[in-house]
Amino acid sequence: IWMNPIHPSPAYHGYQHGRGDQLNVWFGPEADFITFVQAAHARGIKVYLDFVAYGISQNSLWFNDAYANPASPYDDWLAFENGANTDYLGSYYSTWNGDGVGFIHWDLRDSNPVQLVTQWAQKWLDPNDDGQFDDGIDGYRLDHVWETYPNGPDGYGYHIDTFWAPWREALRSVNPDVLVFAEQANWGSHGAELLVGMDAAFTKPFEFAARDALRDETSGPLR
Numbered sequence: 001i002w003m004n005p006i007h008p009s010p011a012y013h014g015y016q017h018g019r020g021d022q023l024n025v026w027f028g029p030e031a032d033f034i035t036f037v038q039a040a041h042a043r044g045i046k047v048y049l050d051f052v053a054y055g056i057s058q059n060s061l062w063f064n065d066a067y068a069n070p071a072s073p074y075d076d077w078l079a080f081e082n083g084a085n086t087d088y089l090g091s092y093y094s095t096w097n098g099d100g101v102g103f104i105h106w107d108l109r110d111s112n113p114v115q116l117v118t119q120w121a122q123k124w125l126d127p128n129d130d131g132q133f134d135d136g137i138d139g140y141r142l143d144h145v146w147e148t149y150p151n152g153p154d155g156y157g158y159h160i161d162t163f164w165a166p167w168r169e170a171l172r173s174v175n176p177d178v179l180v181f182a183e184q185a186n187w188g189s190h191g192a193e194l195l196v197g198m199d200a201a202f203t204k205p206f207e208f209a210a211r212d213a214l215r216d217e218t219s220g221p222l223r
Contacts, residue, residue: 001040002048002141006033010059011095014050015143016103018057020120034127034135046138048179049124053117053142053167054158055079055090058102062113077113079105079156089152108157118170125175139179140171145201146185147193164197 005014008024023030040047056062056078066072070085079089090104106113125136145164149155157163171178181200184191187208191201209221 001045003050005050005052009057009101010099011101012097012099013095015052016055016057016101017052018060020051020053020117021123030127037137038135041134048139048141049137051121051140051142052144053121054108054144055103055105058090058092058104063102063104076110077107079107079152081152089156105152105156105158108163109154110157114157114163114167118167121167121171122174125171125178133175133177136175138177139181139199142180142182142198144185145182145194145198160194160197164194168197168199
């Protein structure tokens with residue numbers, strides 16, 4: 001079972017989520033989610049979650065404290081692009097149902113947000129921290145993974161070797177069998193360059209070729 005993000009988010013699809021150690025109230029109490037994971041494992045079914053590690057909802061402590069406030073203790077945590085903390089790497093948009101969704105990137109050159117998103121992801125591997133994984137998820141699908149992030153100063157540290165590879169090792173320190181797989185940001189790539197920090201990646205070019213072959217009823221795209 002592969003699920004959209006389960007964390008608090010103003011978006012109906014769960015992306016651009018907030019704290020990664022909390023469960024969206026839409027899904028009920030955390031105990032119910034853990035019961036679901038245990039029931040899946042009892043049937044030989046693994047559970048994977050989408051996780052957005054490179055940024056945080058604007059509906060969060062970090063953004064609300066640091067926006068337009070360079071004196072905030074979270075100033076260096078976030079990807080602000082001017083001294084007044086009013087310009088930033090991120091986005092704001094309305095979903096199809098009219099909900100407003102704001103998102104800002106972390107500055108992953110700073111160890112604080114790196115530690116935070118690592119701890120959030122580790123939690124769901126072993127929620128009660130007892131070294132048993134019957135109640136923990138089996139891994140993550142990671143959103144928008146770059147080999148070398150092209151935006152901001154030094155890509156805000158969001159690279160496969162400086163962020164993702166150490167992040168995966170930190171998860172393996174909890175559960176050595178965790179599986180992490182990438183949705184590569186470059187959909188023209190087969191994802192091999194991401195295996196430094198990922199266990200697998202989508203084969204987007206094959207996906208598009210298969211779609212075109214079915215649409216056009218010809219094997220040419222697949223060949």
